[in-house]
Amino acid sequence: MIEEEPRLSAQEMIDRLEPSLSLKRRVRAVAALLAGLAGAVFVSALWWSEPDPLPGRTQLVFALLTVCCLAWAGYGGWLLTRRVPLFATDRVIAAWMGLAASAATTTALAAVAVQRGTGLVPALAVGGLFVAVALVLAVRAHARRRALLRRVRELTGREEK
Structure with missing residues (x-):
């Protein structure tokens, strides 16, 4: 049985x-x-x-x-x-904070490189890499949150924020 x-x-x-x-x-x-x-x-x-x-x-x-x-x-x-339950809200917030910090740091590094007349390309390449990784993490965090909220709606028939 x-x-x-x-x-x-x-x-x-x-x-x-x-x-x-x-x-x-x-x-x-x-x-x-x-x-x-x-x-x-x-x-x-x-x-x-x-x-x-x-x-x-x-x-x-x-x-x-x-x-x-x-x-x-x-x-x-x-x-x-x-x-x-946060339904991945924490991941979304952390991803956006990382993206903002990466973008601000890249901008500051680029400004310093231009002012000093040194390698702008390496500063933008490294900064761009950090921004790209942060952007990928933000997209993944939003996708995870969407999937969790969709599952909540399926289970309860109501909308969560």
């Missing part, structure tokens, strides 16, 4: 699709939080320990790096506070 597996409710299936915060995601969230905070402290300490006056461009780059670090710290903190 074949034993039949117990049937799961739609909500149980949804919970299995993506748990609210697995151990792996918790570790990633803590890593993002700590790395962001450590980066912000390091960049800020470096910035404030520089002799005055720093050129405006240098101040702008320090500020940009500090903002990027604080954004990752904020992302890690936000992720740790979530108690509901």
Whole structure:
């Protein structure tokens, strides 16, 4: 006689699709939080320990790096506070943050290369590679989120945001 597996409710299936915060995601969230905070402290300490006056461009780059670090710290903190299934929202946010940071860094490197009259092509090649990888990750994150939300609609007959 074949034993039949117990049937799961739609909500149980949804919970299995993506748990609210697995151990792996918790570790990633803590890593993002700590790395962001450590980066912000390091960049800020470096910035404030520089002799005055720093050129405006240098101040702008320090500020940009500090903002990027604080954004990752904020992302890690936000992720740790979530108690509901995220349906890959965290991946989409992280991918867009990575894309924005890659694009901003590439732009800054290109501006420095032009100003100094040094190799613009290598700066754009390396930066372009980072931007391309970040773009691929963003597309994959959106596809994963779409697939999860489609599955939720199939299971429940309702729309999730």
